[in-house]
Amino acid sequence: MEDEENSTHQDQDQALQKKHQLMLERLSARHQTRLETRKPDSPESSATSAFLSRFNDSKKSIDAQLESASDPSRLVDISFTISDLEKLVAENSYLLPSYEIRSSLKTISDLKQSLDNLSSQLIPKKKFSFKNKPTKTQTQTQIPKSDDTVSLPEKTTTNYLFRDSPGLRNKQNQVLVQNFKGSDIGEFTVSDLDSCEVKLVGCVNSLFVNRLKNCKIYAGPVVGSILMEEVEDCVFVLASHQIRIHFAKRSDFYLRVRSRPIIEDSDGLRFAPYCLKYEGIGKDLAAAGLDEETGNWANVDDFKWLRAVQSPNWSVLPEEERVGAVDLLLRAVQSPNWSVLLEEEERLRAVDLADSG
Amino acid sequence: MGLLSIIRKIKKKEKEMRILMVGLDNSGKTTIVLKINGEDTSVISPTLGFNIKTITYQKYTLNIWDVGGQRTIRSYWRNYFEQTDGLVWVVDSSDLRRLDDCKMELDNLLKEERLSGASLLIFANKQDIKGALTPAEIAKVLNLDAMDRTRHWEIVGCSAYTGEGLLEGFDWMVQDIASRIYMLD
Ligand SMILES: Nc1nc2c(ncn2[C@@H]2O[C@H](COP(=O)(O)OP(=O)(O)OP(=O)(O)O)[C@@H](O)[C@H]2O)c(=O)[nH]1
Ligand SMILES: [Mg+2]
Numbered sequence: 001m002e003d004e005e006n007s008t009h010q011d012q013d014q015a016l017q018k019k020h021q022l023m024l025e026r027l028s029a030r031h032q033t034r035l036e037t038r039k040p041d042s043p044e045s046s047a048t049s050a051f052l053s054r055f056n057d058s059k060k061s062i063d064a065q066l067e068s069a070s071d072p073s074r075l076v077d078i079s080f081t082i083s084d085l086e087k088l089v090a091e092n093s094y095l096l097p098s099y100e101i102r103s104s105l106k107t108i109s110d111l112k113q114s115l116d117n118l119s120s121q122l123i124p125k126k127k128f129s130f131k132n133k134p135t136k137t138q139t140q141t142q143i144p145k146s147d148d149t150v151s152l153p154e155k156t157t158t159n160y161l162f163r164d165s166p167g168l169r170n171k172q173n174q175v176l177v178q179n180f181k182g183s184d185i186g187e188f189t190v191s192d193l194d195s196c197e198v199k200l201v202g203c204v205n206s207l208f209v210n211r212l213k214n215c216k217i218y219a220g221p222v223v224g225s226i227l228m229e230e231v232e233d234c235v236f237v238l239a240s241h242q243i244r245i246h247f248a249k250r251s252d253f254y255l256r257v258r259s260r261p262i263i264e265d266s267d268g269l270r271f272a273p274y275c276l277k278y279e280g281i282g283k284d285l286a287a288a289g290l291d292e293e294t295g296n297w298a299n300v301d302d303f304k305w306l307r308a309v310q311s312p313n314w315s316v317l318p319e320e321e322r323v324g325a326v327d328l329l330l331r332a333v334q335s336p337n338w339s340v341l342l343e344e345e346e347r348l349r350a351v352d353l354a355d356s357g
Numbered sequence: 358m359g360l361l362s363i364i365r366k367i368k369k370k371e372k373e374m375r376i377l378m379v380g381l382d383n384s385g386k387t388t389i390v391l392k393i394n395g396e397d398t399s400v401i402s403p404t405l406g407f408n409i410k411t412i413t414y415q416k417y418t419l420n421i422w423d424v425g426g427q428r429t430i431r432s433y434w435r436n437y438f439e440q441t442d443g444l445v446w447v448v449d450s451s452d453l454r455r456l457d458d459c460k461m462e463l464d465n466l467l468k469e470e471r472l473s474g475a476s477l478l479i480f481a482n483k484q485d486i487k488g489a490l491t492p493a494e495i496a497k498v499l500n501l502d503a504m505d506r507t508r509h510w511e512i513v514g515c516s517a518y519t520g521e522g523l524l525e526g527f528d529w530m531v532q533d534i535a536s537r538i539y540m541l542d
Contacts, residue, residue, distance in 0.1 A: 087409060090407060090408055090409040091409075093405065093406050093408060101405045101406040102406060102430070104406070105430070105433055105436075108436065109433060165453060184487055185488075186486035186487035186488050186489070187451040187486050187487075206483075206486065225383055227452070241400075241401075242401070242402070244382055244383055246428070258399075258400050259400060259401060259402035259403065260402050262403045262427065264427055264428060264429055265428070289399065301403075301405060303427050303428075
């Protein structure tokens with residue numbers, strides 16, 4: 001995070017920088033408080049500003065203690081004060097806006113670092129001769145984590161897949177249909193698809209979505225969570241208790257979620273309310289506890305965005321650009337197989353047949 | 358006397374245990390904590406930072422730190438290492454694709470000197486899902502047998518939905534910590 005290595009004769013310089021940094025923080029905190037108090041009618045923002053002022057007071061006092069501490073006996077007190085501050089954040093984590101939580105976390109992390117530095121100055125280190133060395137050879141060399149790259153995680157190939165979980169994988173230019181009704185499938189995977197349309201009907205416990213390009217995914221309610229990674233140029237119509245979206249690009253999401261949607265390492269995402277129809281979807285949504293619109297589709301939390309202003313990585317899909325209701329017309333594909341794969345033309349023929357029969 | 362030993366002494370008097378819950382995002386950490394505390398688990402948001410729950414368990418006070426597992430905030434885990442008595446590593450046993458990630462993050466954690474004294478409980482969660490790996494299979498994937506001999510560890514299959522396995526896991530951990538810290542009096 002910071003590059004404060006090799007402090008030989010730059011101590012003074014650093015002290016100055018630190019003061020400067022502190023001043024900036026104070027200023028920005030004051031600015032923040034002012035911003036918050038400008039909307040006095042919102043109870044949340046006044047709770048936030050009350051928290052912020054307590055947080056900043058406490059932080060200032062810890063900074064002062066850190067600066068003046070000259071003997072080790074003070075360290076314990078400081079450590080307890082930092083713990084108290086941490087508890088304050090934890091207690092408020094439900095009502096604080098997400099950027100406040102994360103910037104408070106950063107501050108606490110920095111304070112702990114300063115305390116560590118101070119205690120290693122004040123207490124001469126005992127020499128440990130046996131560090132916990134990794135004994136086995138299976139440790140891979142680590143790629144240093146950088147904080148703001150949007151590059152994909154380094155993936156080693158999985159060589160211990162015990163079994164393939166149920167799913168739709170490795171297809172191009174197809175319409176894929178899966179009906180969960182009457183099946184006992186718990187988790188389902190949709191992965192490695194290019195230019196496909198996927199229709200998932202009925203309830204499932206959890207859904208994994210990976211590596212899709214140019215696809216349309218329509219799904220009935222997911223009782224647990226959806227975990228999505230590496231998708232681009234897709235449209236999703238999904239209902240779920242939780243959804244976590246990682247490494248997604250240029251995609252539209254029509255969502256109903258009980259908690260706030262999470263995005264991380266993503267950009268060009270747009271959000272709108274859920275709009276799926278198929279025969280019996282009302283019952284499925286009710287069974288999954290998703291029959292109510294929560295409005296959470298618009299409460300997206302971007303883990304890569306630490307500021308009070310709207311994240312540039314997502315937006316609300318303008319109403320005039322939204323698709324209408326999507327109707328899956330699934331009577332056509334009630335096959336005994338749990339997965340029915342049809343080419344586009346075959347699907348159309350199947351719809352005809354079902355309609356006439 | 359060093360800082361840590363002073364803190365440890367204070368804790369000892371209060372019969373307090375500090376438990377750190379970590380694991381990949383979506384593994385079920387928050388659901389487990391709420392379930393064990395008898396709270397409603399029907400609406401849980403992904404954890405943005407962390408939560409603390411103080412639970413009285415047998416004659417001990419457990420301070421449970423539940424830290425978010427999203428990739429961006431994993432670098433904060435290390436803030437919580439200090440003074441940890443018990444480490445709970447939660448695995449989504451149905452998430453086969455991210456088992457590599459899961460193993461890598463656990464391996465990194467176990468290299469931490471500050472955690473070297475902590476009892477390690479691995480929860481193979483979501484056992485209620487059909488297709489979930491069994492605790493034995495998870496143990497194999499995570500190569501738990503190769504762990505440092507000095508580490509006290511246990512793997513327990515559980516479901517935060519049904520509650521199955523949760524008490525068994527916590528019982529083991531609390532006993533293990535107690536026998537290391539408190540029985541010495
Ligand atoms: N089927 C099933 N689902 C579970 C179980 N435990 C948790 N879940 C679901 O898994 C999803 C993730 O649970 P959380 O408790 O939010 O996971 P977490 O580990 O706290 O995630 P982060 O806060 O992002 O780190 C939720 O949708 C839960 O309902 C379980 O035992 N079985
Ligand atoms: Mg959580």
